[in-house]
Amino acid sequence: MDPCQAPYRDLFDALYKSAPAEDVFETLLRPWLDAHAEERDWLNAFAQRSSPAPIVTEDSWRLYALSRVNQVLLLAFQRNEGEGWEGPNLSLPDYLAFMTGLCCRVADETDYSPFFHEIVEAAEEKRPLFSRRKALELARVDWPALMLGTMMFSRAGVAVSCAPGALHTEIATSSTLYWQRWRKHRRTSDLSDGWGSNSQWRTPFRRDYVVGEELLFNADGKHDLAAPGLPASEYDDLTVAERIELLTHRCFVRCEKPDDDFHPYGDRIQLPHGFQQ
Numbered sequence: 423m424d425p426c427q428a429p430y431r432d433l434f435d436a437l438y439k440s441a442p443a444e445d446v447f448e449t450l451l452r453p454w455l456d457a458h459a460e461e462r463d464w465l466n467a468f469a470q471r472s473s474p475a476p477i478v479t480e481d482s483w484r485l486y487a488l489s490r491v492n493q494v495l496l497l498a499f500q501r502n503e504g505e506g507w508e509g510p511n512l513s514l515p516d517y518l519a520f521m522t523g524l525c526c527r528v529a530d531e532t533d534y535s536p537f538f539h540e541i542v543e544a545a546e547e548k549r550p551l552f553s554r555r556k557a558l559e560l561a562r563v564d565w566p567a568l569m570l571g572t573m574m575f576s577r578a579g580v581a582v583s584c585a586p587g588a589l590h591t592e593i594a595t596s597s598t599l600y601w602q603r604w605r606k607h608r609r610t611s612d613l614s615d616g617w618g619s620n621s622q623w624r625t626p627f628r629r630d631y632v633v634g635e636e637l638l639f640n641a642d643g644k645h646d647l648a649a650p651g652l653p654a655s656e657y658d659d660l661t662v663a664e665r666i667e668l669l670t671h672r673c674f675v676r677c678e679k680p681d682d683d684f685h686p687y688g689d690r691i692q693l694p695h696g697f698q699q
Contacts, residue, residue: 424483424623427483427484427486427487427623429461430484430490433454434494440511442508444511445511446512455520455524461488462525464484465488465524465525465570468485472571474631474638474641477629482629483626485627486625486626486627488524488575489576493602495512496509496565497509497510497604497606498511499517499564499565500564500579501542501606502607506606521568525570526569526576527569528567528569531578533556534556537574537632538567539577540578540580540672542564542579542581542595543561543580543581543595544591544595545561545582546586549586555585558585558588558589559584560581560582563578564578566578569632573629573630574630590674593677594674594675595608596609597609597674598673598681598684599673600684600687601628601687603615608673611684612625613687628640635694635695636692636693637693637694638690639690639691639692639693640669640691641690642690643669643687643688643689644688647662647665647666648691658683658684660679660684664677665686665689666691668684668686669689670693
């Protein structure tokens with residue numbers, strides 16, 4: 423763990439140890455905000471950059487540390503499969519008060535996009551042959567998307583309705599979710615996996631950006647999936663289309679190949695804002 427991550431690690435540990443009925447906003451989150459004005463100032467300065475240009479390693483680690491806190495907070499809004507920790511006792515308004523207090527802003531996107539939305543529930547519905555409705559539409563938002571400037575910090579958790587064949591609904595809601603450490607309802611995979619309790623925190627944060635009328639997925643990836651002559655991945659046997667699916671959704675939504683042993687962290691792509699894959 424780097425010293426810049428210490429405030430977040432302390433909060434993370436305190437949240438994990440919180441009592442089931444404890445109002446963590448009053449006992450932990452509000453006092454933490456009051457005690458760490460320097461983090462609010464740093465995040466505000468970071469949000470002003472609004473650029474996908476490379477950042478220093480310590481800044482990426484610092485964002486990752488906040489993302490780990492965020493993932494714990496989001497457990498409060500996820501369905502439970504009957505096992506494991508329920509998550510902290512937290513209301514959605516209090517969650518938003520904490521995250522907006524750290525200079526995040528809510529991205530209220532009404533059209534489904536894998537850039538803004540993580541699918542937590544999906545239902546296929548019959549539609550007229552020549553329906554003008556979109557293949558994927560939002561049915562419910564369980565938690566909102568948060569931006570830091572033009573960078574996506576945390577995608578919204580949503581239920582979607584879809585036209586037949588637009589998704590494989592079971593795969594879209596249960597396949598391994600990459601670039602995440604913790605979800606109640608599905609498997610996750612993260613570059614921090616397999617490292618010790620301290621070293622796992624030195625993990626880079628995935629940065630996605632709104633760039634004009636386009637969306638940049640994984641700005642720090644070395645392999646542009648839109649480039650001609652893209653070499654096959656050294657880690658798997660996926661087609662380019664399957665790699666784009668995994669990169670943009672951070673999981674499979676249609677691909678039926680085994681999903682738990684890939685390494686998509688080096689891929690990137692820039693696509694039109696209205697992209698729905």
